[in-house]
Amino acid sequence: DAGVTQSPTHLIKTRGQHVTLRCSPISGHKSVSWYQQVLGQGPQFIFQYYEKEERGRGNFPDRFSARQFPNYSSELNVNALLLGDSALYLCASNSRGGIYEQFFGPGTRLTVL
Amino acid sequence: RKEVEQDPGPFNVPEGATVAFNCTYSNSASQSFFWYRQDCRKEPKLLMSVYSSGNEDGRFTAQLNRASQYISLLIRDSKLSDSATYLCVVNWQGAQKLVFGQGTRLTINP
DSSP states (O other), rough: OOOOOOEEEEEEEEEOOOEEEEEOOTTTTTTEEEEEEEETTEEEEEEEETTEEEEEEOOOTTTTEEEETTSEEEEEEOOOOOOGOOEEEEEEEEETTSOOOOOOOEEEEEOOO | OOOOEEOOEEEEEEEEOEEEEEEEEOTTEEEEEEEEOOOOTTEEEEEEEEOEEEETTTTTEEEEEETTTTTEEEEEOOOGGGOOOEEEEEETTTEEEEEOOOEEEEEEEE
């Protein structure tokens, strides 16, 4: 079975631009979570969606938004990009929601210039 | 106090050695705990889940002390392939999220 997939793998943007990152969960998983990982740190929680509803939100500004589609795939949108948004963006899925083990995709590496 | 705090590392140990990592967490209501490993520029991969006082999987043993809000990971007979960053992860009760520590980098030397 395929694992969590994410696209694109790498992305370069300039300050002020907008970006959309995509994630497809493991087949049968209804929960998707998004994390931001900057170099040298552990992943930081951004959002969790379960059954297409937002179930959790981390301490990120309103420039960050997400949604989950009927097929359980998800998009993370970031507006008005800042240099500090440069990071690895990880998507994780599980079958039961946020407090159980999650399985990560390979991530999207975003560079903001 | 950080929500989840790990040994800062890095750890450099010879092949075959036993190494232990420590982790403390601040949310006393947390119910589930995990150790993930992350190779350089790769995604985190689940190593172990810790739901009770601890569990063992081959060379890896995780222990949980709820009273002290402390989790540990022991790696015995370390292999070169164990070189990675180890992440302590705690569920944040009431917030539907997992909180990661900053990670501890381990290098096994031949």
